[in-house]
Amino acid sequence: MILLVTGGAGFIGSNFIRHVLAARPGDQVVNLDALTYAGNLENLVGVEKDPRYSFVRADITDKAQVNAVFKAHKFDAVVHFAAESHVDRSIHLGPEAFIRTNILGTQFLVSAALEHRVARFLQVSTDEVYGSVEGEGRFTELTPVQPNNPYAATKAGSDFIVRAAFKAHGLDAVTTRCSNNFGPYQFPEKLIPLMIANALEDKPLPVYGDGMQVRDWIFVEDHCRAVDLVLRKGRAGEVYNIGAMHDVPNLDVVRLILRHLGKPESLIKFVNDRPGHDRRYAIDARKIRGELGWTPAYSFDQALKTTIEWYLANRQWWERIRSGEYRSYYQRMYANR
Ligand code: NAD
Ligand code: TYD
Numbered sequence: 001m002i003l004l005v006t007g008g009a010g011f012i013g014s015n016f017i018r019h020v021l022a023a024r025p026g027d028q029v030v031n032l033d034a035l036t037y038a039g040n041l042e043n044l045v046g047v048e049k050d051p052r053y054s055f056v057r058a059d060i061t062d063k064a065q066v067n068a069v070f071k072a073h074k075f076d077a078v079v080h081f082a083a084e085s086h087v088d089r090s091i092h093l094g095p096e097a098f099i100r101t102n103i104l105g106t107q108f109l110v111s112a113a114l115e116h117r118v119a120r121f122l123q124v125s126t127d128e129v130y131g132s133v134e135g136e137g138r139f140t141e142l143t144p145v146q147p148n149n150p151y152a153a154t155k156a157g158s159d160f161i162v163r164a165a166f167k168a169h170g171l172d173a174v175t176t177r178c179s180n181n182f183g184p185y186q187f188p189e190k191l192i193p194l195m196i197a198n199a200l201e202d203k204p205l206p207v208y209g210d211g212m213q214v215r216d217w218i219f220v221e222d223h224c225r226a227v228d229l230v231l232r233k234g235r236a237g238e239v240y241n242i243g244a245m246h247d248v249p250n251l252d253v254v255r256l257i258l259r260h261l262g263k264p265e266s267l268i269k270f271v272n273d274r275p276g277h278d279r280r281y282a283i284d285a286r287k288i289r290g291e292l293g294w295t296p297a298y299s300f301d302q303a304l305k306t307t308i309e310w311y312l313a314n315r316q317w318w319e320r321i322r323s324g325e326y327r328s329y330y331q332r333m334y335a336n337r
Contacts (some may be wrong), residue, residue: 004075009033009084011186014043019224028052034059043185048176051315060105064136070112077120095150102154123162123175128152132278141239174234179243179283182219184310196311209273211251216278218244219303222296243283244296
């Protein structure tokens with residue numbers, strides 16, 4: 001297959017590209033990414049040498065740019081990761097960029113996929129569209145969509161755009177909704193990489209509210225394998241939840257990181273809670289397990305250890321992000337092309 005992967009310079013997209021190139025020797029990948037603050041070609045070091053991989057810098061909110069990419073290739077499928085993805089930014093910096101990229105950008109991709117008769121469109125979504133789950137319940141694919149922050153609202157909007165294209169125009173579309181990911185190449189604004197980096201620099205670890213909010217953690221490689229499976233075997237028009245069913249309060253995760261690094265709990269600093277902070281996310285993944293035979297391969301403890309070791313071994317990668325130096329990589333790589 002020739003795949004268009006959007007947002008392939010981000011955290012999950014870059015892990016997905018590595019997965020596909022390794023696991024699917026017959027596939028080619030075109031990575032379309034605008035290289036926003038979250039996009040980093042250093043996430044793909046080594047990959048760019050693969051003749052089955054190419055990169056195009058384009059913005060999904062620019063219809064002409066999107067159409068030019070679809071004209072230049074004959075895609076068999078689109079795997080749509082590109083998004084504004086950070087809840088705190090959607091609250092504190094405002095929703096406009098989220099509306100543009102997550103909603104308008106998704107519509108442009110969907111329209112181009114229809115026009116160019118792309119055989120499959122995979123919408124990468126999130127469990128956050130369901131809002132917060134009360135008590136011991138878990139999100140199923142039938143749980144009402146009730147987003148509680150602008151990021152989640154725009155992801156829900158993009159899911160509905162994809163659904164409408166399936167219903168009204170016959171786009172062969174599938175949607176995945178995954179829980180919180182962690183692993184190599186995650187931008188150090190998200191909980192786990194932020195806490196690892198701060199602990200390594202002996203800086204305070206900002207825990208929101210009482211730290212008892214629960215997230216259902218999955219190793220990024222398990223998510224990528226699930227997306228790959230839904231892409232090839234999922235039923236058109238369906239939603240598939242993805243999660244490893246490992247729900248933990250944030251404070252426990254932070255304590256585990258400190259213990260692993262041999263750092264004191266006195267680094268923990270309780271700070272003001274996030275407005276509209278969802279209390280608990282928990283995925284019911286029985287549909288993808290039963291229908292497609294997917295199961296997570298990693299335990300949380302093993303994957304957290306692997307992740308911490310990756311951030312220790314790749315200190316330069318996250319230090320260059322925190323100093324802003326990573327922004328010059330693209331200019332250096334592509335200045336003369
Ligand atoms: P990320 O922020 O690390 O990466 C997003 C990528 O999209 C970046 O490379 C960025 O440059 C690119 N991008 C942003 N706006 C663009 C635009 N207008 N045009 C082209 N490219 C653009 O995000 P991530 O954590 O890798 O998440 C990827 C996808 O997975 C998102 O759709 C997100 O909603 C979804 N998701 C994430 C998680 C998680 O825990 N991180 C969980 C479930 C679902
Ligand atoms: P985050 O990684 O931003 O993912 P999401 O909001 O998509 O779940 O946050 C994970 C959890 O960690 C969430 O409950 C908010 C909390 N959190 C903190 O307590 N402190 C922080 O500095 C950050 C970034 C998150």
